[in-house]
Every structure is written in C-alpha cells, then in structure tokens.
Amino acid sequence: MVPLSAYLAVAAILFTIGVFGVLFKRNSIIVLLSIELMLNAANINLVAFSKFGIYPDTAGQIFSLFVIAVAAVEAAVGLAILILYFRNRGTININEMDIMKR
Amino acid sequence: MYMYNLAWIVPLLPLISFVLLVAFGNRLKERAAYLGIFFILGSFVLSTIIFTQKYLQKGEDYLFTFRWFRAGDSDYGIAGGSIFNLGFEVTELNALMLFVVTAISLAVFVYSIGYMRGDERLPVFYSYLSLFAFSMLGLVISPNLFQAFICWELVGATSFLLIGFYFYKESAKVAAKKAFLVTRLADLGILIGILLLFWQVGSFEYRDIFAAVEGGALAPWFITLTAILIFIGAAGKSGQFPFHVWLPDAMEGPTPVSALIHAATMVAAGVYLVARLFPLFAASTVALLVVAIVGAFTAIFAATIALTQNDIKRVLAYSTVSQLGYMMLALGSLGYIAGVFHLFTHAFFKALLFLAAGSVIHAVGTQNIKEMGGIGSQMKLTRAVFLIGALAISGFPLLSGFFSKDQILMAAYGSGNTFLFWMSLLTAVLTAFYMFRLYFLTFGGKVRTAISAHESPRSMTIPMAVLAFFAVFAGYIEFFGFGEWITAGGTIAQEISGPVWIMIGSIAVALLGIGLAWYVYGRDADATLAKAPKPAPLYKLLYNKYYVDELYDTAIVKPYTLFGKFLILFDKYVIEGMVQLAVHISVGLGRFGARLQSGQIQAYMLVTVLGIATLLISLAVRGLFN
Numbered sequence: 001m002v003p004l005s006a007y008l009a010v011a012a013i014l015f016t017i018g019v020f021g022v023l024f025k026r027n028s029i030i031v032l033l034s035i036e037l038m039l040n041a042a043n044i045n046l047v048a049f050s051k052f053g054i055y056p057d058t059a060g061q062i063f064s065l066f067v068i069a070v071a072a073v074e075a076a077v078g079l080a081i082l083i084l085y086f087r088n089r090g091t092i093n094i095n096e097m098d099i100m101k102r
Numbered sequence: 103m104y105m106y107n108l109a110w111i112v113p114l115l116p117l118i119s120f121v122l123l124v125a126f127g128n129r130l131k132e133r134a135a136y137l138g139i140f141f142i143l144g145s146f147v148l149s150t151i152i153f154t155q156k157y158l159q160k161g162e163d164y165l166f167t168f169r170w171f172r173a174g175d176s177d178y179g180i181a182g183g184s185i186f187n188l189g190f191e192v193t194e195l196n197a198l199m200l201f202v203v204t205a206i207s208l209a210v211f212v213y214s215i216g217y218m219r220g221d222e223r224l225p226v227f228y229s230y231l232s233l234f235a236f237s238m239l240g241l242v243i244s245p246n247l248f249q250a251f252i253c254w255e256l257v258g259a260t261s262f263l264l265i266g267f268y269f270y271k272e273s274a275k276v277a278a279k280k281a282f283l284v285t286r287l288a289d290l291g292i293l294i295g296i297l298l299l300f301w302q303v304g305s306f307e308y309r310d311i312f313a314a315v316e317g318g319a320l321a322p323w324f325i326t327l328t329a330i331l332i333f334i335g336a337a338g339k340s341g342q343f344p345f346h347v348w349l350p351d352a353m354e355g356p357t358p359v360s361a362l363i364h365a366a367t368m369v370a371a372g373v374y375l376v377a378r379l380f381p382l383f384a385a386s387t388v389a390l391l392v393v394a395i396v397g398a399f400t401a402i403f404a405a406t407i408a409l410t411q412n413d414i415k416r417v418l419a420y421s422t423v424s425q426l427g428y429m430m431l432a433l434g435s436l437g438y439i440a441g442v443f444h445l446f447t448h449a450f451f452k453a454l455l456f457l458a459a460g461s462v463i464h465a466v467g468t469q470n471i472k473e474m475g476g477i478g479s480q481m482k483l484t485r486a487v488f489l490i491g492a493l494a495i496s497g498f499p500l501l502s503g504f505f506s507k508d509q510i511l512m513a514a515y516g517s518g519n520t521f522l523f524w525m526s527l528l529t530a531v532l533t534a535f536y537m538f539r540l541y542f543l544t545f546g547g548k549v550r551t552a553i554s555a556h557e558s559p560r561s562m563t564i565p566m567a568v569l570a571f572f573a574v575f576a577g578y579i580e581f582f583g584f585g586e587w588i589t590a591g592g593t594i595a596q597e598i599s600g601p602v603w604i605m606i607g608s609i610a611v612a613l614l615g616i617g618l619a620w621y622v623y624g625r626d627a628d629a630t631l632a633k634a635p636k637p638a639p640l641y642k643l644l645y646n647k648y649y650v651d652e653l654y655d656t657a658i659v660k661p662y663t664l665f666g667k668f669l670i671l672f673d674k675y676v677i678e679g680m681v682q683l684a685v686h687i688s689v690g691l692g693r694f695g696a697r698l699q700s701g702q703i704q705a706y707m708l709v710t711v712l713g714i715a716t717l718l719i720s721l722a723v724r725g726l727f728n
Binding site for chain 2: 019095098099
C-alpha cells in the first residue's frame with residue numbers, strides 16, 4: 001500500500017514545479033498552466049488526506065471536485081483575457097505586461 | 103448723573119474708527135480724515151464729561167472688572183486659581199489722562215487734514231492714528247498691569263508703524279526699527295517686573311498689588327527690584343537715559359505723529375505708569391532715588407544735546423526727553439503732584455510746539471533751522487503760538503509750564519538732594535536757552551534762504567490756537583485744588599511747598615536763558631552764524647549727542663551683528679547640513695523602493711513567495727504549532 005508520504009511528495013514536487021513555472025516562465029499560457037499544476041497539487045493533498053487523515057472523510061474528495069470545477073472556470077476566464085490581451089497588444093509575453101507601471 | 107460706567111466707550115470709539123478705516127479707507131479717500139475726527143471727537147466729549155465730573159466730585163474711584171479667564175489650580179495664587187481680569191477704572195489720574203490724550207488726539211487729527219493733504223495714504227495714516235488712540239486710551243483706563251501691558255505693547259507697535267509711515271525713506275525705516283528694538287529691550291524689564299509681581303502677589307490688579315505692598319507681604323528688596331524693573335520699561339517708553347536714543351530718530355515720522363505720540367502722549371506713558379504704580383515706588387527709597395537720578399541726569403543730558411542740534415524737530419525731541427526726565431525727577435523726589443502736573447501741562451505746550459514746527463516745515467520744506475529765519479513775518483500765527491509754547495516750556499511766569507516746573511523744583515528741593523535740585527535748575531536755564539535759540543533762528547532775523555513761507559491752512563492753525571490756549575491756561579488748574587484732587591485717590595504724596603526763593607529763582611533762570619539766547623541769536627542771528635566759531639571739543643561732543651549712538655553701535659550692535667553672522671554660518675553648515683543629510687537618506691530610500699516597483703508581476707510574486715518561505719521557515723524553526 002502506498003504510504004501518505006508518497007502522495008505528499010508527489011504533491012510537493014508538482015506544486016514546486018507550478019511555482020517555478022509561475023515565477024520564471026515568460027509565456028503567459030504556460031504561467032496559466034502552472035497555476036493549474038499548483039491547484040492539482042492541492043487536489044492530491046485533499047484526496048490523500050481524505051483517505052489517510054486523522055479523521056478520514058469524503059469531504060476532501062468532494063472539495064477537490066469543486067476545486068477542479070473552479071480551476072476549469074479560471075482557466076477559461078484566464079485564456080479569454082489572454083486572447084483579448086493578445087488582440088490588443090500583439091503579445092502574451094509576461095515581461096511586457098507592465099503598463100500599470102508606466 | 104455720573105458717566106464713569108461709560109468710560110469704556112472712550113477707547114472703543116477710535117477702535118471702531120480704525121476698523122472702519124481699514125475696511126473702507128480706500129473708498130473714503132480724503133473723507134477718511136473726517137471719519138477719524140468724528141470718532142475721536144466723540145471720545146473727547148465723553149472724556150471731557152468724565153474729567154469734569156471727576157474733578158467736581160471728590161469721591162470713590164470707579165472700578166469695573168470682569169473675569170477674562172482663569173489659569174492654574176486652586177491651590178496656587180489667589181483662591182480659585184490665578185484670575186485674569188479685564189475692565190476699566192476711573193481714578194483722578196486716568197480721568198486726567200483720558201482728557202489729555204483725547205484733547206491732543208483731537209487737535210492732531212484735525213491738524214493732519216491740512217498737514218497730510220494730498221498724501222494718498224491718508225486713510226492709512228488715520229487708521230494708524232485711531233489705533234494708537236485706542237491703545238493709549240486702553241492703557242490709561244486699564245485697572246491691572248496685564249491689560250496695561252497689552253496696550254503698552256500696542257502703543258509701541260503703532261508708534262513703530264507711524265515712525266515708519268514714510269517707509270520708502272531709508273532713514274524712516276531705520277528709525278522705526280530702532281525705536282521698536284530699543285523699547286523692546288526696555289520692555290523686557292517691565293515684563294519681568296510684572297511677572298515677578300504676579301508671582302508674589304498672585305494678581306495683576308493694581309489694588310491687590312498696592313494692598314500687598316502696604317500690607318508688608320513683599321520683602322523690601324523685592325519691591326525695590328520690581329520697581330526698578332518696571333522703571334526700566336517706563337524709561338524705554340519715555341526715552342530716559344540710556345534708552346533715549348530712539349526718540350530723536352523717531353522724528354522721521356510725520357510731524358503730527360511726533361506731536362501726538364512722541365511728545366504728548368505715548369512717551370508720557372512711562373511717566374504715567376510710574377505715577378500709577380506710585381505706591382510701589384514710594385515703598386522703596388532706593389527705587390525712588392534711581393528714578394530721581396535717572397530723571398535728573400536725562401533732563402540735563404538731553405538739554406545739553408538740544409543746545410547744538412540744527413534740526414527743528416530734533417531740538418524739540420531732545421527737549422521732550424529732557425522734560426520727561428523732569429517728570430521722572432519729580433516722581434522720584436516724591437513729588438507726585440508735580441510730576442503729574444508737568445505731564446499735564448507739558449502735553450499741551452509740547453504738542454503745540456510740534457504742531458507749530460510742523461506748520462513751519464510744511465511752509466518752508468526744510469527742517470534745518472540754519473536755513474530758516476525771518477519767516478515770522480509771513481507766518482504770524484505760527485510764530486505767535488510757537489512763542490507761547492517756547493515761553494511755556496521755558497517756565498516764563500504765568501504760563502502753564504511755569505507752575506508745573508516750579509512744583510518740580512520744589513519737589514527736588516524738598517527731597518533734600520541738593521545736587522539734583524541744582525541740576526534741575528541748570529536744566530531750566532538750558533531749556534530756556536535752546537528753546538529761544540530755536541525761536542530766534544526760525545522766526546527772527548532776516549530771511550536766509552530763498553524760501554517763500556506762507557501761513558498754513560485753517561485746519562492747521564485752529565488746533566494750534568486751541569492748544570496755545572491750553573498752553574497758557576492749563577497751569578491755572580493748580581489754583582482750583584488740582585493738588586488735593588489728584589492725590590484724593592489715596593496716593594501717599596503730599597502737597598509740596600518750598601521757600602519762595604525757588605519760585606523767584608525759577609523765574610530768574612528762565613529769564614536768564616531767554617536773555618542769553620537773545621544775546622547770542624536774537625540780536626543778529628546772521629552775524630552769529632556767520633562768525634561760525636570753530637567747533638570746540640565740547641560743542642562737537644554735544645553735536646554728536648555724546649556719541650551714545652556710536653557707543654551703542656560698537657558695544658551692542660556690532661557684536662550682535664557678528665554673532666548673527668556666526669549663527670548664519672552655523673545654520674548654513676551645521677543645521678542645514680543635517681537637514682540635507684536627512685533629505686539624502688530619504689531620497690536614497692525612495693530610489694531603492696522605486697526600483698522594486700518594476701512592473702514585472704513575476705518579480706512581485708517572487709518577493710511574495712520568498713516572504714512566505716521565510717515566514718514558514720521561521721515558524722518551522724520555532725516549532726510550527728506550539
């Protein structure tokens with residue numbers, strides 16, 4: 001049987017990759033995908049704790065379903081914004097998204 | 103019906119006039135003068151009624167006060183904290199002063215119509231004059247030192263404004279500044295004196311102070327100290343040595359101002375204050391002696407300077423200083439009646455002399471008496487009133503100055519200090535001499551320069567004529583119980599009588615001085631001036647006013663300027679250096695902070711993540727949940 005620590009390790013690795021992507025990728029779409037990775041890392045934790053937690057419960061699994069739904073919505077909205085942004089400015093390079101500063 | 107309870111209206115009217123003139127002066131233009139005169143006339147009528155009623159009725163003083171504010175805890179000073187009152191009082195002394203101040207003010211207000219005609223700042227002039235009248239009257243009716251001090255400073259401020267009225271003239275600016283600074287220095291003395299009195303007595307009220315003095319609540323040395331401190335302030339305002347230097351320079355102001363403020367009223371404020379606080383001074387022989395000596399010294403000191411001056415107004419200014427010294431001498435010799443009496447008569451004839459001098463200046467356009475001469479035939483009335491004033495101040499028999507000067511000599515004699523008496527007698531000779539030197543050089547002889555004098559307009563001659571009337575007859579009030587009346591309020595001074603030879607002597611010295619002046623300048627002024635003996639050292643000393651100004655310059659002004667320059671450097675390099683350092687630090691911090699705001703969202707996030715990481719690590723090191 002796979003122990004809890006293995007789940008947590010996978011989740012941590014996934015989350016770290018997500019953070020790295022958010023922080024260092026130039027392409028906004030990849031940043032968006034990295035956010036999805038982080039959400040999914042959280043989902044793994046939720047599911048793992050719903051099975052192996054101190055008080056095992058299905059609430060964690062249901063909660064992860066909600067997260068998936070919200071993530072889908074977020075991805076849709078994010079992509080829509082990006083498309084609009086690309087139409088307006090002809091780029092989705094995150095380094096060039098600094099008009100608030102100017 | 104007594105109108106003492108309306109005495110507060112007397113200063114109020116000029117204040118209203120001041121406010122109106124400030125608000126509407128520019129629109130009124132020439133009519134501003136009539137507005138000012140209207141209000142001061144009201145004050146004059148009211149104060150004349152009060153004066154007359156007070157004179158006829160020998161009764162209680164009228165006192166009205168109300169609490170302005172309370173300060174401090176109830177266990178300090180008088181029960182219930184230190185109470186600061188406002189109010190007014192009508193005593194013999196201030197009824198007299200009300201009358202003098204409003205009478206001279208009215209004369210000067212009317213006179214200024216003619217003298218200041220054509221000056222486009224006429225409304226400003228009248229507003230200042232009104233403000234002055236308000237402050238002076240307020241000073242006179244103050245029932246406590248606190249209120250008196252406020253008005254005391256107000257008259258100083260208006261004096262400053264009026265000396266510097268021709269502010270585009272450099273000399274006027276300098277003179278105004280000098281007057282302000284010198285009196286300010288002296289005011290430090292009076293302020294400390296008042297505060298010391300308040301500290302010990304717990305009240306500013308004159309009556310509380312006198313009660314404390316009489317009740318023996320104050321130590322003798324303390325009375326001496328406060329009396330001398332207050333006298334320092336009075337000396338500053340009244341131009342007593344060594345603070346006399348501002349008064350001759352104050353002649354840069356318009357001549358009506360010199361007549362009103364720097365001859366008749368404001369400079370008498372010092373004498374008034376000493377008289378008002380007479381019980382305090384009388385309780386200390388040392389303080390009285392100081393007052394008497396300073397007064398006598400100033401009298402002779404200024405009189406000698408006046409001998410050599412050539413500016414008509416400056417001669418009169420030194421004469422004022424000298425006469426104020428006389429009053430101080432009288433007060434210091436316990437001659438309360440004599441001092442106040444001379445204050446009363448002097449106000450009229452000195453204001454008269456100044457107005458006459460102003461009339462001359464107005465006509466010939468110069469102040470140098472060597473350039474005048476022979477204008478008596480063109481300006482008969484001015485000449486006549488000037489002669490009356492000169493005779494009065496010289497102590498010519500049967501004119502007002504004679505009576506009051508006689509009283510002062512009696513007082514000086516009665517004080518037992520023979521030296522002071524002879525000094526004052528010598529001053530009387532000098533006074534007669536320089537006044538008639540002035541008279542002969544101005545009006546007598548032949549016309550020396552090509553100037554065509556003309557008599558002044560009626561608005562100027564009428565006030566002069568009225569003042570001339572007072573200059574002649576004001577002294578006769580002595581025969582109507584003036585002495586008894588003025589001391590009725592419980593002041594301890596007595597009528598002073600001396601041997602008859604003093605009176606004869608005073609007549610003799612007056613005639614001697616006039617005769618000498620006639621011998622030197624009266625017979626043939628041009629010959630005397632033409633001979634022009636080479637200036638003897640003594641003459642030079644007098645002409646340069648004993649070099650007191652130079653002494654002040656080297657002893658005080660220059661070191662002070664040097665110190666100021668040092669402070670400027672200190673400010674520039676040390677203080678400003680520190681300020682600049684602070685500026686640089688915050689600018690640097692700002693630059694650093696601005697660099698963080700790159701607009702790169704990922705950089706922000708990196709900082710956030712690092713922050714969270716740091717937080718988590720520090721929590722973990724300390725133990726996460728305990």
